[in-house]
Amino acid sequence: MSTPPIKNQNQEVEKSNRMKYMLEKLSGRLFMLCALLSVVSLVLIIGFVFYKGFHPFVTQGYSFIDFLFGVDWVPSEDKFGIFPMIVASVFATIGALIIGVPIALFTAIFLAEIAPKSLAKIVSPAVQLLAGIPSVLYGVFGLAVIVPFLQNNLGLARGQSLLAVILVLAIMMLPTVVTVSETAIRAVPKTYREGSLALGVSKIGTIFKVVVPAAKSGIMTAVVLGMGRAIGETMAVILVAGNSLIIPSSLTDSVRPLTTNIALEMGYAAGTHQEMLFATGIVLFSFILLLNFVLAKISSKGGN
Amino acid sequence: MRKFKDNVLNGLLWFSAFLTVAVLVTIVGYIFYKGYRLINIDFIFGDYSPSGHDGGIWPMIVTTIYTIVISLLIATPIGILAAVYLQEYAKQGKLVRVIRFATESLTGIPSIIYGLFGAVFFVTTLKLGMSIISASLTLTIIVLPVIIRTTEEALKVVPRSYREGSLALGTTKLQTLYKVILPSAMPGILSGIILSIGRIVGESAAIFLTAGTVAALPESIFSSARTLTVHSYLVTQESGDIELAAAIGIVLIVVILVLNFATTFISKKLNKADY
Amino acid sequence: ACGSSDTSSENSSGGSNYTLAISGSTSVGPLAEKLAAKYEEKNNINIEINQIGSSAGITNATSGVSEIGMSSRDLKEEEKATGLKEHIIAYDGIVVITHPTNKVKNLSTEEVKKIFTGEITNWKELGGEDMEIVVVSREDGSGSRDAFQEIVGYSSGELIKNAIVASGNGNIKTTVATNKHAVGFVSFEYIDESVATLNINGVQPTADNVLQQKYSLSRPFLFVNKQETLSEEGQKFIDYILSPEGQKIASDAGVIPLK
Amino acid sequence: MNLFYGEKQALYSVSLDIKEKEVTAFIGPSGCGKSTFLRTLNRMNDLIDSVKISGKVIIDNENIYESSDVIKLRTKVGMVFQKANLFPMSIYDNVAYGPRMHGIKNKKELNKIVEESLRGAAIWDEVKDRLKTSALGLSGGQQQRVCIARAIAMKPDVILMDEPTSALDPISTLKVEELIAQMKKDYTIIIVTHNMQQAARISDKTAFFLNGEVVEYSSTDKLFSVPQDKRTEDYITGRFG
Amino acid sequence: MNLFYGEKQALYSVSLDIKEKEVTAFIGPSGCGKSTFLRTLNRMNDLIDSVKISGKVIIDNENIYESSDVIKLRTKVGMVFQKANLFPMSIYDNVAYGPRMHGIKNKKELNKIVEESLRGAAIWDEVKDRLKTSALGLSGGQQQRVCIARAIAMKPDVILMDEPTSALDPISTLKVEELIAQMKKDYTIIIVTHNMQQAARISDKTAFFLNGEVVEYSSTDKLFSVPQDKRTEDYITGRFG
Numbered sequence A: 001m002s003t004p005p006i007k008n009q010n011q012e013v014e015k016s017n018r019m020k021y022m023l024e025k026l027s028g029r030l031f032m033l034c035a036l037l038s039v040v041s042l043v044l045i046i047g048f049v050f051y052k053g054f055h056p057f058v059t060q061g062y063s064f065i066d067f068l069f070g071v072d073w074v075p076s077e078d079k080f081g082i083f084p085m086i087v088a089s090v091f092a093t094i095g096a097l098i099i100g101v102p103i104a105l106f107t108a109i110f111l112a113e114i115a116p117k118s119l120a121k122i123v124s125p126a127v128q129l130l131a132g133i134p135s136v137l138y139g140v141f142g143l144a145v146i147v148p149f150l151q152n153n154l155g156l157a158r159g160q161s162l163l164a165v166i167l168v169l170a171i172m173m174l175p176t177v178v179t180v181s182e183t184a185i186r187a188v189p190k191t192y193r194e195g196s197l198a199l200g201v202s203k204i205g206t207i208f209k210v211v212v213p214a215a216k217s218g219i220m221t222a223v224v225l226g227m228g229r230a231i232g233e234t235m236a237v238i239l240v241a242g243n244s245l246i247i248p249s250s251l252t253d254s255v256r257p258l259t260t261n262i263a264l265e266m267g268y269a270a271g272t273h274q275e276m277l278f279a280t281g282i283v284l285f286s287f288i289l290l291l292n293f294v295l296a297k298i299s300s301k302g303g304n
Numbered sequence B: 001m002r003k004f005k006d007n008v009l010n011g012l013l014w015f016s017a018f019l020t021v022a023v024l025v026t027i028v029g030y031i032f033y034k035g036y037r038l039i040n041i042d043f044i045f046g047d048y049s050p051s052g053h054d055g056g057i058w059p060m061i062v063t064t065i066y067t068i069v070i071s072l073l074i075a076t077p078i079g080i081l082a083a084v085y086l087q088e089y090a091k092q093g094k095l096v097r098v099i100r101f102a103t104e105s106l107t108g109i110p111s112i113i114y115g116l117f118g119a120v121f122f123v124t125t126l127k128l129g130m131s132i133i134s135a136s137l138t139l140t141i142i143v144l145p146v147i148i149r150t151t152e153e154a155l156k157v158v159p160r161s162y163r164e165g166s167l168a169l170g171t172t173k174l175q176t177l178y179k180v181i182l183p184s185a186m187p188g189i190l191s192g193i194i195l196s197i198g199r200i201v202g203e204s205a206a207i208f209l210t211a212g213t214v215a216a217l218p219e220s221i222f223s224s225a226r227t228l229t230v231h232s233y234l235v236t237q238e239s240g241d242i243e244l245a246a247a248i249g250i251v252l253i254v255v256i257l258v259l260n261f262a263t264t265f266i267s268k269k270l271n272k273a274d275y
Numbered sequence C: 001a002c003g004s005s006d007t008s009s010e011n012s013s014g015g016s017n018y019t020l021a022i023s024g025s026t027s028v029g030p031l032a033e034k035l036a037a038k039y040e041e042k043n044n045i046n047i048e049i050n051q052i053g054s055s056a057g058i059t060n061a062t063s064g065v066s067e068i069g070m071s072s073r074d075l076k077e078e079e080k081a082t083g084l085k086e087h088i089i090a091y092d093g094i095v096v097i098t099h100p101t102n103k104v105k106n107l108s109t110e111e112v113k114k115i116f117t118g119e120i121t122n123w124k125e126l127g128g129e130d131m132e133i134v135v136v137s138r139e140d141g142s143g144s145r146d147a148f149q150e151i152v153g154y155s156s157g158e159l160i161k162n163a164i165v166a167s168g169n170g171n172i173k174t175t176v177a178t179n180k181h182a183v184g185f186v187s188f189e190y191i192d193e194s195v196a197t198l199n200i201n202g203v204q205p206t207a208d209n210v211l212q213q214k215y216s217l218s219r220p221f222l223f224v225n226k227q228e229t230l231s232e233e234g235q236k237f238i239d240y241i242l243s244p245e246g247q248k249i250a251s252d253a254g255v256i257p258l259k
Numbered sequence D, E: 001m002n003l004f005y006g007e008k009q010a011l012y013s014v015s016l017d018i019k020e021k022e023v024t025a026f027i028g029p030s031g032c033g034k035s036t037f038l039r040t041l042n043r044m045n046d047l048i049d050s051v052k053i054s055g056k057v058i059i060d061n062e063n064i065y066e067s068s069d070v071i072k073l074r075t076k077v078g079m080v081f082q083k084a085n086l087f088p089m090s091i092y093d094n095v096a097y098g099p100r101m102h103g104i105k106n107k108k109e110l111n112k113i114v115e116e117s118l119r120g121a122a123i124w125d126e127v128k129d130r131l132k133t134s135a136l137g138l139s140g141g142q143q144q145r146v147c148i149a150r151a152i153a154m155k156p157d158v159i160l161m162d163e164p165t166s167a168l169d170p171i172s173t174l175k176v177e178e179l180i181a182q183m184k185k186d187y188t189i190i191i192v193t194h195n196m197q198q199a200a201r202i203s204d205k206t207a208f209f210l211n212g213e214v215v216e217y218s219s220t221d222k223l224f225s226v227p228q229d230k231r232t233e234d235y236i237t238g239r240f241g
């Protein structure tokens, strides 16, 4: 081989290599900084929301217990109790799960196991697409269709109710729960199905006794994600909840969940009132963090 | 007995799937049915009018585009580099776990909390005011985890052999990264970006509290302004005009639809790139 | 890069394209938008109007986030104490509305109070059908709500607990228009045939009756500002509103002009 | 019997007559259609959309492709797969799974079936103390034998085995082979294997597959000692494959 | 040279002296550490976090684990992997990749390097008309030769090959073997192979690895005809592995 140009300029090469190592180091640092940015964001968010939210309890002598368990929310009279809202959020979420999860799960099973391929190929992406529709539109639909429907057909005095919230949330979490659990079900190894079918077990039997249990952790993830969506949803709920300040005793009561309390009054609030809305945010935040924690637990279990 | 149970369950499966599809079709159908009459050129490109019904939504479209462009301009490079760090540079350890936890937690935070944060941090503390830039920065944080995650997934499927092949030729990690790894991960990264656009377009609570509701063509990124989704919310809220809200909804759904097709198209291309 | 390009654009236009930031009441908002639209046609100015509620508008004006705040209620003592200057730009009536099918057409102030505080819970007691009354109120912090409560004579804490709370006049109108049990209150501007308006103490809610002080449910629409932060352009806009031309626009918009 | 995957033909007029209570082995190079044929015997190929089959499989005087009762067929014809595919449940639940799904609820009866089956699969002693623990914690060889137990818990007539030992170490393989030898007196066993020694050791009859055809089918002794077909001879002497 | 994957030791005091311009083959059963050792020679193991290495590798009088210039090392020591790992670019771009990354921009010069390298890898004639088409459209054997071309485009002194033919059909294997024989006059070649015949055919020296140790290292003729160690003998006569 003729004199190779690469080896020729040995010294220069070494110099340029040193440059390269420098660049390597620098870029590595830069990349790390970028990655740390999400940590910074999270810390900032937690920091600011908690700082603002705890302010009245730390410096102004409001009692956090009264805040959590108080039943009166009259900002203009300095009464800040969010117990009705906590109850509303919890009920709304549970209700939405009770209605939404079975339907979503059955739909996912249907799409993954039963539906003819051609059908599943149309329906699955369509359902996914719906996960992307702005939640406001679900609210518009709820306000314009579900609320009057409940009013007229159940003979309610007000259609804005816990039930309306539950229905809207159940609908909204369908796409998420369907899509995630469908993926989980599809990921169950074919060998499980074959093993069961080879024992002369029917297809449906196989699905419910082997496939779904095997996809358990994925399905749980789906449920927790759906739950997160339900607890955190704001703009759709605000339109159908009625936002009354009562502890709901029936499905037909109108309610004010935590999220809507913030969105409803944030614009109008100042001073302690505003800080109390941040405190509401803290409570909401804690619910979500708890859920995330549960989710992390589930997925680490699923990994094993 | 088993047969009977099977049949019942089978029936339930069909019924649930039917219900899901029916509900979702109803919603989309309703929005189109209510809103299609208002859709025309003047509506899309016309200026907002305070008297409502006869005005257009051009200022909101512009604002929406602003927020998309600015948020992505910031979030995309940061997100990609962060993913590169996590996948290619970081040694698995505490730091990575902390970063992962943070990213995952950010994904789960409801947008109203982002709104609260944006309102005190960007709007008040950084004195950016209610403005497109405040909203865009808030949105940046919202989509950052989305981009990080999808990019990480895309990087994961780049075969190890590409990295080895390149490094074995005496190239640096950086060279390998931008000549070999990033190009092969590009389709995956793109679909992450499109996903983020969807998220930005659909967001309301966080924007509402950080950009305000000014219904005029924004002068600059420091102007307060109103996005399409916020507009659709306010129209429902303030004037109770369902038809108008639905018409805006149609525009939003079409945008989401187009984005979805783009994602599918790109991921199809991804598969081709493998061969 | 973004910042620098912005300042340069401001410089190049020599400050002639001034941005005037206004925020506050959702009741005043629509009127302000209409006024601004007309004013912008003739002047090289850009007016930003954020409808975020009276209290927030007042806070913004105090803190300087907005040059002008819009309020649909009088300033409270502590708000006045911060040195805010107020300009009444028009008057507005608050109308009690029901579903068009509701037979009750007149209420006394006392009855309105009893309805909103939950002492009267059935339309039957007011001579209407035997059905529950559903109270619809604005949210805490709203100027309309403050003014309404003050005139009728009850406090936020007394509001019946199961009242539907809606943010924004439009939302109240839609809620009342679609619920035959409902009663609510909105600003004059929002009235149309989808809801029925009630007489209060036998007086019709009209502009004339407000001007003659026969109709009690009224309040001023205010622009508020800090003297030191109000720009020349801001002052000009306020002057425009107070001019006959501005007042004509107000009257066309359905609110009550100053004279 | 002809079988197509979509356009591609995988079996060409395969025709075999399999004796009861014997071990029949299928051998042949990879991709020649052994598994495919085995899976026609309990209609496992039904699961694959693209499969098209012409011909018949007669078990107990009945063409299984005419009768529509796949469940009955699969109850009668058990199957053990190449890779142990236990369900993520306890050992007990795995073995009891089939009987339970066929309506047996009685605890005692189930206990009996589970014990018998595990004994039948020569694994009872190794697992009797941990029946309630997850089956996935067992070693590969143990899992494969639990799979066999699971299959015999259904009291099938025929057991199909698709390379049941190819994923196992030599010792586990030996155990499973011993088991097959024992089981032969109760069941008709058909086994696919890559390992000619194994076929020679355990089977009564052997069929040699090549490219979707049965080249030779005769008693194992004969096939390995005096192969009739040149290709068989080439294969068993290791000249290709 | 000792090497650990985390806690697990994969190489035990391996010490070899490799001659220039010769072909050295590493043989041994699977998992014995051949690849691991090969990868220490261009510090490819640096990519794996858990790897810990003690000992030295001396090339051109320099301990490569002391010098920090990995780039230079890898330029000098080329590598060809078991599975062809061409980048998803055109054939031309694949071969030109290394030189380009080392700063060669001149079109003519690049053309020359690409042609020379492809000729050197005995694949020029087959691909010269489609240099601009995707490299992934080539057959496995062609891809592997382009990989070799890519390696020699860097004008390395040493070329490491990790089972370069194990994924190839016999004909492609033959071509690559011929190529290695040719290349020997210009490069020092170290090749890992599973195939003892191959080692015997192409190498000058052979090292036999077992469980992370070099059991025997001598000239290929000697190692295959009169192995010194009992274990080597067992292995090459096929008694285990």
Ligand SMILES: Nc1ncnc2c1ncn2[C@@H]1O[C@H](COP(=O)(O)OP(=O)(O)OP(=O)(O)O)[C@@H](O)[C@H]1O
Binding pocket: D005, D008, D010, D028, D029, D030, D031, D032, D033, D034, D035, D036, D037, D048, D194
């Ligand atoms: N699901 C399928 N779709 C299409 N072709 C298939 C499918 N399963 C198997 N084939 C093809 O059918 C032929 C026979 O496959 P089969 O699995 O029966 O071979 P085999 O003899 O069992 O091989 P092995 O010894 O590797 O298990 C092969 O060419 C295979 O590629």
Ligand SMILES: Nc1ncnc2c1ncn2[C@@H]1O[C@H](COP(=O)(O)OP(=O)(O)OP(=O)(O)O)[C@@H](O)[C@H]1O
Binding pocket: E005, E008, E010, E028, E029, E030, E031, E032, E033, E034, E035, E036, E037, E048, E194
């Ligand atoms: N990344 C890794 N992490 C942990 N252990 C590893 C890793 N790579 C290889 N090993 C282990 O190191 C030992 C030597 O592996 P190596 O790949 O060098 O073997 P080999 O001789 O090349 O085998 P083969 O012929 O199968 O390629 C094996 O026991 C292997 O399991």
Ligand SMILES: [Mg+2]
Binding pocket: D034, D035, D036, D162
């Ligand atoms: Mg097979």
Ligand SMILES: [Mg+2]
Binding pocket: E034, E035, E036, E162
């Ligand atoms: Mg190896």
Ligand SMILES: O=P([O-])([O-])[O-]
Binding pocket: C024, C025, C026, C027, C028, C052, C053, C054, C055, C071, C072, C138, C141, C142, C143, C144, C145
């Ligand atoms: O929006 P308000 O006018 O009620 O403050």
